[in-house]
Amino acid sequence: MNSVSFFWFRRDLRLEDNAALYHALKSDYPVLPLFIFDKNILDKLPKDDARVTFIYQTIEDLKKELQQQGSDLLVKYGEPEKIWPEILKEYEVKEVYTNHDYEPYARERDDNMAEYLTSEKIAFKTFKDQVIFEKNEILKADKTPYTVFTPFYKQWHAKLNDFYVKAYPTKKYLKNLLQTKHLPLQGLEEMGFEKSKLDFPKISYKSKLNDYAKERDFPAIDGTTHIGLHLRFGTLSIRKAVRDAIKAKSNVWLSELAWREFYMMILWHFPYSAFDSFKKQYDKIKWRNNEDEFKAWCEGNTGYPIVDAGMRQLNQTGWVHNRVRMVVGSFLTKHLLIDWRWGETYFAEKLLDYEMASNVGGWQWAAGSGNDAAPYFRVFNPELQTKRFDPKFEYIKKWVPEFGTKKYAQPIVEHTFARERVLKVFKEALN
Template identity: 55%
Template sequence: MEKVTLFWFRRDLRLEDNSGLFYAYTQESNVLPLFIFDTEILEKLEDKKDARVAFIHQELQRLHRELAAFGSSLLVKYGSPLQVYGALLQEYDVQCVYTNRDYEPYARERDQSISDFLKTKNIPFLDFKDQVIFEKNEILTDSGQHYKVFTPYSRSWKQRLQAIKLSPVLLNPRNNKFLQTPPFPIPTLAEIGFQEADISIPPLEINRPLIQRYDETRNFPALSGTTRLGIHLRFGTISVRKLVSEAQALNETYLNELIWREFYMMILYHNPHVVDNAFKKAYDQIPWRDKPEEFQVWCEGKTGYPIVDAGMRELNATGYMHNRVRMITASFLTKHLLIDWRWGEAYFAKKLLDYELASNNGGWQWAAGTGTDAQPYFRIFNPTSQQEKFDKDRKYVEKWVPEWRSSDYPKPMVDHKFARERALETYKAVL
């Protein structure tokens, strides 16, 4: 059997500036890159045209081509990771497994089970920091606790950033450590039970002029004022170090958005209960209204509030929703309709190309008032004034809700004043 070192790709689909891959490449030999289409994840996806799966498949083909330039290949497997590793050990003499850390609860359990299995075979499982600048315990308060409020966390994060040098880790092609092998076949989308998607993925490009103006344009959904790099960060087709370096040089507001991502990852790591429960436990007592028919109206973008409906229709059509509008639609569901934030979070998880558990959960709990550093329960967005402020020329609304001025458009499903007072009374009663 051939001696190999496995490098396991997950949320880091690139050769450039990839920490775990760099260490495997510089410290070992015969590095065999591996990707597993994890059935534990795929079987939970209802939409067999899920654009995220098609995107991963497309990026694996790119990696395959890039590795061919090194005389190597990407080994792509489909199945449960534990079973895949069991089979690989029958085929190869695996010396060591390298990978990059993931902080979501399922990923942590999966990695622990793989590590435990490999330990029984005396095979080291080495994981590295890659998808964040600072991970779980690197930014702590003076008393050694994790932060629960964003502003002091971000201040501390930026101070730490000043003390390090963000330089990319690059592979030296002259010192080729990849396993030399003919190309392995990649399973087709159909073979893993999926189809090509109808939704197109934003290209991977860093628009520097846009980032420079980010603080001026980011709140206006009719403008192309955001980078649309969320899916690339989610699956690691771009390095967070590269984006943070750009943000440092170009725009602090954009840098803050990247810090929010790490803040929520840290919160999730230290408080895994937030996946199913409120960060602030008292909020689990809120008597949410069990109204699936009203939830469906919200999902379809037929609430009678144009800015809310535009956001939901944009999401359904493109897999993207402007960040300001995410706040408005989430506030509407949780405060105007008093429907459980978990319903909305699950819907976004199904639809968003850039879905990331920590940020999605953090954003929804922020809107519902149930989370860390959340919008207070008594602050309730007025969708009409939000529209006046951020889409006053109605360009965004006209694009997604062209019938909004006609008799075909529904009346508001709930009166704002009534809904606001109902939400305040409901929250006050349990807090």
């Protein structure tokens, strides 16, 4: 049995510019890449979850790329804590390389794996890959984390230089992969999943960057980059995205990439905020949580056209325009007084680009309980949002074809009444 290093793919599904893969390939042993379809995560998902199809197709592509190098990708299905002992029986593993993940489950999993592998005398080496700056790299002068985006971004931007955005030259070292015969790949159906019919966005954003600042707020225009899915699963390197933003002088897009890191940093330093209000006094709010109204919101039948268009776009495509995410989030929490966690959970099920840190951050922002949140008394007016961002109703008509006819739903709640109600409830909880 030959000694090997393992590289464990998770949210970094690419060969080029991959931090931990680069370090693994420069180690003293040939490298066998591994991917685990993790039952701890998969068992909670619906059988037609489109993200599993996306991952599966990406794994097939990675296998082909690695086979062209005379190597392959070892793919397992199960719980990592059970799979690793099996791998150690099959292979003489000397070191395991992987990239950091910041979500609560991932941190717990990696702490357990580090403990287990160390007890087996195997080095567990982890690296920063999915962000430019992580953990304690951007802190206030008193060494505490920022909780407001603007000063965080100033420091993030000031610290940015070529060193942090340079690509890892992984491809140069692919000759150090373990040479092996083709390894089997279990079918998607065998794992209990159906192939999704949804379309996945391609990585083709460069043409959007020049007009991004001008067009990104108008949902009828295809003016955003659609790379959330690719950053989520690491099919695109964040370093490449940042280099492209700088090259195109697209400062607005660059700040959007930094928002993603801000929310990841918040989740790292304040893990409780994944499930509870970041501003703890907001947990005192008495939500109405009307199930019929929540169902109407989920299905896009609230009688508020821009809200309904957004929810139908989400349900049909697995994506919803960012401006509209704010509108539907504000509507659920403020107009209907439904707990932001209900909305966050629904988005977590539906969004192809679901990213816990950004999703939780965005929902808490909408509810007023999060970072940088507008004061609770700011309530988005869906009508004004429509006038500003979809004045010709192009977006609305695309997703709500019955808009303007008698078939269209009556408003579920009156705006002025809803605004006064939420202000009263929030005031009682927060004073």
